[in-house]
Amino acid sequence: MELDYLVTVLLSSLSSASILLIATLGLAVVYGLMGVINLAHGEFLMVGAYSALTATQIGIPYPLAIPVAVVTTMLIGAIVELLIIRRLYGRLFDTMLATWGLGMVFNQAAVLLFGTVSPGIGMPQYNFKIGGYSLAAYSIAMILVAAVMLAFVYLLMTKTVYGMKARASIQEPKMAQAIGIDSSRVNTLTFAIGCGLAGFAGAILLPIIPATPSMGLFFAVKGFLTVVVAGPVALTGSALTALGLGGGASVTASFMTSVVGDVFFFLVTALLLWLYPMGISARWRRKL
Amino acid sequence: MFKVTNATGGYGKTTIIRDVTLEVKASEIVALLGRNGVGKSTLMRYATGLILAKKGSVEIAGARAPAAPAKRARLGLGYVPQGRFVFPRMTVTENIAVAAASNGFDAKETVKKMLADFPLLGPKANDLAGGLSGGQQQVLALARALAIKPKILLLDEPTEGVQPSIIDEIAGVLKRINQESEIAILVAEQNLDFCLSIAERAYVMEKGSIYLETDRESLSRDKELQQELLGV
Amino acid sequence: MLERLYYSSGLVFPAIATAIALAVSHSLDPYLAFVATSWIIFGLLGLSLDIIWGRGGLLSLAQTAFYGLGGYFGAVIAINMASEWGMTLVWAVPSGALFGAVVAAALGYIIFFARMGELQSTILSYTFTLLLWAVTQSFKIDIGKAAIGGDNGLSNIPGIVLGFGSKAESLDPNQTFATVVAISAVIYFFTRWLMRSNFGKVVDCIRIDVEKTELLGYDIRKIQVMNFAYSGAVAGVAGALFALWANYLNPSLFSVPEALLVPIYVLVGGLGTLAGPFLGALAIGALSFWLGGGAASGQTTLILGAILILLVLFLQNGILGALGQFWRQFIPDPNDAARHAGAVKIDTEVLETILTDAAEQAGPAKELDSNNLFKRFGGVIPVNDVSREFAPGKPYALIGPNGAGKSSYLKTCVGLYRPEGGSIKLGNDDVTKAPIFERVRKGMGVKNQKPQVFGENTVEQNLWSAAYARTKEGQQATAISQKVLGMLGLEEQANAQASALSHGQQQWLDIGMVLCLAPRVVLLDEPAAGMTNEETRELSLLVRTLAKHTTVVVVEHDMEFVRTLEGHVTVLHQGKLFAEGDIETLRANDAVLDIYLGRREHV
Numbered sequence A: 001m002e003l004d005y006l007v008t009v010l011l012s013s014l015s016s017a018s019i020l021l022i023a024t025l026g027l028a029v030v031y032g033l034m035g036v037i038n039l040a041h042g043e044f045l046m047v048g049a050y051s052a053l054t055a056t057q058i059g060i061p062y063p064l065a066i067p068v069a070v071v072t073t074m075l076i077g078a079i080v081e082l083l084i085i086r087r088l089y090g091r092l093f094d095t096m097l098a099t100w101g102l103g104m105v106f107n108q109a110a111v112l113l114f115g116t117v118s119p120g121i122g123m124p125q126y127n128f129k130i131g132g133y134s135l136a137a138y139s140i141a142m143i144l145v146a147a148v149m150l151a152f153v154y155l156l157m158t159k160t161v162y163g164m165k166a167r168a169s170i171q172e173p174k175m176a177q178a179i180g181i182d183s184s185r186v187n188t189l190t191f192a193i194g195c196g197l198a199g200f201a202g203a204i205l206l207p208i209i210p211a212t213p214s215m216g217l218f219f220a221v222k223g224f225l226t227v228v229v230a231g232p233v234a235l236t237g238s239a240l241t242a243l244g245l246g247g248g249a250s251v252t253a254s255f256m257t258s259v260v261g262d263v264f265f266f267l268v269t270a271l272l273l274w275l276y277p278m279g280i281s282a283r284w285r286r287k288l
Numbered sequence B: 001m002f003k004v005t006n007a008t009g010g011y012g013k014t015t016i017i018r019d020v021t022l023e024v025k026a027s028e029i030v031a032l033l034g035r036n037g038v039g040k041s042t043l044m045r046y047a048t049g050l051i052l053a054k055k056g057s058v059e060i061a062g063a064r065a066p067a068a069p070a071k072r073a074r075l076g077l078g079y080v081p082q083g084r085f086v087f088p089r090m091t092v093t094e095n096i097a098v099a100a101a102s103n104g105f106d107a108k109e110t111v112k113k114m115l116a117d118f119p120l121l122g123p124k125a126n127d128l129a130g131g132l133s134g135g136q137q138q139v140l141a142l143a144r145a146l147a148i149k150p151k152i153l154l155l156d157e158p159t160e161g162v163q164p165s166i167i168d169e170i171a172g173v174l175k176r177i178n179q180e181s182e183i184a185i186l187v188a189e190q191n192l193d194f195c196l197s198i199a200e201r202a203y204v205m206e207k208g209s210i211y212l213e214t215d216r217e218s219l220s221r222d223k224e225l226q227q228e229l230l231g232v
Numbered sequence C: 001m002l003e004r005l006y007y008s009s010g011l012v013f014p015a016i017a018t019a020i021a022l023a024v025s026h027s028l029d030p031y032l033a034f035v036a037t038s039w040i041i042f043g044l045l046g047l048s049l050d051i052i053w054g055r056g057g058l059l060s061l062a063q064t065a066f067y068g069l070g071g072y073f074g075a076v077i078a079i080n081m082a083s084e085w086g087m088t089l090v091w092a093v094p095s096g097a098l099f100g101a102v103v104a105a106a107l108g109y110i111i112f113f114a115r116m117g118e119l120q121s122t123i124l125s126y127t128f129t130l131l132l133w134a135v136t137q138s139f140k141i142d143i144g145k146a147a148i149g150g151d152n153g154l155s156n157i158p159g160i161v162l163g164f165g166s167k168a169e170s171l172d173p174n175q176t177f178a179t180v181v182a183i184s185a186v187i188y189f190f191t192r193w194l195m196r197s198n199f200g201k202v203v204d205c206i207r208i209d210v211e212k213t214e215l216l217g218y219d220i221r222k223i224q225v226m227n228f229a230y231s232g233a234v235a236g237v238a239g240a241l242f243a244l245w246a247n248y249l250n251p252s253l254f255s256v257p258e259a260l261l262v263p264i265y266v267l268v269g270g271l272g273t274l275a276g277p278f279l280g281a282l283a284i285g286a287l288s289f290w291l292g293g294g295a296a297s298g299q300t301t302l303i304l305g306a307i308l309i310l311l312v313l314f315l316q317n318g319i320l321g322a323l324g325q326f327w328r329q330f331i332p333d334p335n336d337a338a339r340h341a342g343a344v345k346i347d348t349e350v351l352e353t354i355l356t357d358a359a360e361q362a363g364p365a366k367e368l369d370s371n372n373l374f375k376r377f378g379g380v381i382p383v384n385d386v387s388r389e390f391a392p393g394k395p396y397a398l399i400g401p402n403g404a405g406k407s408s409y410l411k412t413c414v415g416l417y418r419p420e421g422g423s424i425k426l427g428n429d430d431v432t433k434a435p436i437f438e439r440v441r442k443g444m445g446v447k448n449q450k451p452q453v454f455g456e457n458t459v460e461q462n463l464w465s466a467a468y469a470r471t472k473e474g475q476q477a478t479a480i481s482q483k484v485l486g487m488l489g490l491e492e493q494a495n496a497q498a499s500a501l502s503h504g505q506q507q508w509l510d511i512g513m514v515l516c517l518a519p520r521v522v523l524l525d526e527p528a529a530g531m532t533n534e535e536t537r538e539l540s541l542l543v544r545t546l547a548k549h550t551t552v553v554v555v556e557h558d559m560e561f562v563r564t565l566e567g568h569v570t571v572l573h574q575g576k577l578f579a580e581g582d583i584e585t586l587r588a589n590d591a592v593l594d595i596y597l598g599r600r601e602h603v
Helices: A003-034 A041-057 A062-083 A092-114 A137-159 A161-171 A173-178 A183-204 A215-230 A234-255 A258-275 B040-048 B069-075 B092-102 B107-117 B119-124 B134-146 B164-180 B192-198 B216-221 B223-230 C002-007 C009-024 C030-055 C063-085 C088-113 C118-137 C173-196 C198-208 C210-215 C220-246 C256-269 C276-290 C299-314 C318-328 C348-362 C406-414 C436-441 C459-471 C474-488 C503-516 C533-549 C559-565 C583-588 C590-597
Strands: A127-130 A133-136 B002-011 B014-024 B029-033 B053-060 B077-080 B152-156 B184-188 B201-206 B209-215 C140-143 C146-149 C368-377 C380-390 C396-399 C421-426 C444-447 C521-525 C551-555 C568-573 C576-581
Touching: A003 A041, A003 A127, A003 A133, A003 A137, A003 A161, A003 A183, A003 A215, A003 A234, A041 A062, A041 A092, A041 A183, A041 A215, A062 A183, A092 C118, A092 C256, A092 C299, A127 A137, A133 A137, A137 A161, A137 A183, A137 A234, A161 A173, A161 A183, A161 B092, A173 A183, A173 B069, A183 A215, A215 A234, A215 A258, A215 C118, A234 A258, A258 C088, A258 C118, B002 B040, B014 B029, B014 B040, B014 B053, B014 B184, B014 B209, B029 B040, B029 B164, B029 B192, B040 B053, B040 B077, B040 B152, B040 B184, B053 B069, B069 B077, B077 B134, B092 B107, B092 B134, B107 B119, B107 B134, B119 B134, B134 B152, B134 B164, B164 B184, B164 B192, B184 B192, B192 B216, B201 B216, B209 B216, B216 B223, C002 C009, C002 C318, C009 C173, C030 C063, C030 C173, C030 C198, C030 C220, C030 C256, C030 C276, C063 C088, C063 C118, C063 C146, C063 C220, C063 C256, C088 C118, C088 C173, C088 C220, C118 C256, C173 C198, C173 C220, C198 C210, C198 C220, C198 C459, C210 C220, C210 C436, C256 C276, C256 C299, C256 C318, C276 C299, C276 C318, C348 C474, C348 C503, C348 C533, C368 C406, C380 C406, C380 C421, C380 C576, C396 C406, C396 C559, C406 C521, C406 C551, C436 C444, C444 C503, C459 C474, C459 C503, C474 C503, C503 C521, C503 C533, C533 C551, C533 C559, C559 C583, C568 C583, C568 C590, C576 C583, C576 C590, C583 C590
Parallel strands: B029 B184, B029 B201, B077 B152, B152 B184, C396 C551, C396 C568, C444 C521, C521 C551
Antiparallel strands: A127 A133, B002 B014, B002 B053, B201 B209, C140 C146, C368 C380, C368 C421, C568 C576
């Protein structure tokens, strides 16, 4: 096997692992810092993509469309937290069902508003070559985006007062209140941030993944698995699982078929959950 | 200073404490004594607002305490729970900083002061709290409670599972902060010596109510009461 | 009358509904009959979820996977057999059931034997469905006459044919409706019977309190897998019926909207009611029928999503749950008896016969032996190198100040905590690594600090499920539980829910459950907590009697209680053995007094 082919496969696999991580981080934040599984996460990603798309359509340049998407999804996220999630604290499965229903509502609303096909945003494609193989520059740039996003979330959660409050609230909810943390406000912000990260993901991935009402599903499913396999040390765990599972599946897929890649993903997940029923990080001593 | 009036509450349908009334005056140290299961911890949680009040009220520094525990903390109620409950995946520094910052105090300064006050924590400043020994966690829980600059400090079984050298340190610190910062302290304890060494006055609980109020002298004299209290 | 009807409502009303449906099946408009058939099939699918979720306690999002697989498998068999033999039902339905059951058992094995968390289990089941969705899009294969064509689906599935031979004709929509109603009714009544059988009672126990069920000695994993397999079989039958009804299948069976519908049926009708899912499917089906479209699509999905949110927020128990709650106001409350219960008085004669019976059935008492046992949590070491042997004769009391590690030591012996070092022997068996239920089967009886009873179940059922864990025979279990019920003097409260009992009575019920297990070693964690002085005296009597027949270890705070036990006393301090002897010697021991009082010299 030639070296250039191997490098190409490796780079593109790293890129798809990064894309998975970009799409998953918001979920990891909401699960890791609120203990809530947001089954509408994929739909928030979709909302972000459509917000960015709509923004470019009314003439806002793409780089500025991304913050528009983030703000939109954060706002919707905050409202959802206030109206639904807050009433269901401590009821994990009820939250899952409610956000699932919410996802369906978003999905159908998008179908009604935008139809099932939508135009791309018409960004020029840059490619570069490694030996005889051509790679899309934007996809490879996602590796960098994932790294920056990861660093951003890590710093946000470890270096800011909000981050400390959020971590205290999930680790010992009652004590957090007893030392003066207004947990429900922290939770609203955490949920909004998680949704904002999803919106960012939808917007930043728009040039390679066009907006469709069901676009979120693909990521969301793998995202749920990534986060659940990761366990309580959500950020480090998710980064590791996204790299291992997403990268592994992508390598498998490039040598065989994409279906085999998906099967690989599922089987490895099942195996990891078998070995670590509470997630791989259940016994780790790490901050996040 | 700190008043609990007609406190009645418990968990779910079960009522554990009934019509408990007690008071801690400014810069006073009061002990809450009684055997296991008489409702001392429940009373503490009632005071912090962590369990639902069925009846009664709490007064902190002259103000009627609002229902939310976070608001009581801001009024100046510090709480060291039984079992410590430090934030396990946060460092020692972060445990203290988050308490200070949540109440509008300068986090860095508070951490510096606490690490100076509790030299035991210094070398562990950047370790995760979950990895500390029981005694170190107890000291950290105390430092965290003091970080909110409380006017009244509630301590629930602070000597449980703690080695003697650290018990000494805790007793010393409590006496000092009580004198220096005029913090009132209510401490629920089974360790009688510890109580006698710091508290001037004591309430004795039995079956969810207060059945005796006494002072240090009569308590240290009354061997029978001691035996009964501790179930020895 | 009203009361008897309430308790048999799950039998009477579904029977009436079935009779009406069969009676009107001939006169229905054929199109309505056709559509309504699908509602019944969806109800059956909902029932499959109610079995594993409402009864088993696992929110499985893989029901549509079993349904789809059962459908495909049943359809492939039906296509290949029907042209020669006719009679599609006998081919499709059992094969669908079998396939659904096998796949569910395999998935259940992964979930339950790994002892996955609830969330992990649900997410894994969801992924399984979505994986199938992805795979079936491009999965093409010809099996005999059946051509599975990826997203083109599988067509040419015959309808329901009841006659034999190649000439047999498919049923018309009205007959199909009647047939599906009949099959669903059979499955419903069988499921209802199964859930009320001995098996179903254990399934209920697992849902209410997994840990306690295992502490009774049930291999919960096996039972959960079996229950999951049964739910998979029901889903598979529904899938096979769907294939015969639709004559066509495609991968959208595994899609998210399909999967979403199932919990909605269950929640609308009422979780855990078994009949509820049919009601829910009927309501949702009728709703989308009259909104236009007939199938769930477009606006309907939007409305369904909103309904799901509203249900979760405001109507947790669904239609049947709300009706049941309303009805209960008009019938006598069986829990009334619990409010008038007097103090427990132990009948020692009955107790003696229970204990001699137990020794006859379960063999002689066993010793419990821990060797260098070590357990740590982060920086805290609650069990630090403890070696101690416990033998029958007199009760052992473990005492020590708060935080000395008494409860942790006991929990490590039980298997609730896994030790990092050392070993535990029960009789001649090393059980250090054995799961809890195996230790219980070898003769360990455990009562935790808090009373662990199955609150939703009656007092009698609580005792029965403990006795049944040992005897595996219903009649014998009933005899044992009646005897223990008599000894506790709780006969009048037999039909009250355990949750209605007072704290102290729940303690007694819990102890009664332990006695039903005929344990050879008994571990009691603060049994006197929350008991009155009178009750504590009775308990002391019970423990002393028990110790004559078995090994008894009691963790206790209450020194007065420990004194009345007149047994061996072991003092633990900071996770280590500190002193031993009888209570009078220890009371005279300054070192022991000091660790209690917190004096420094000896600590």
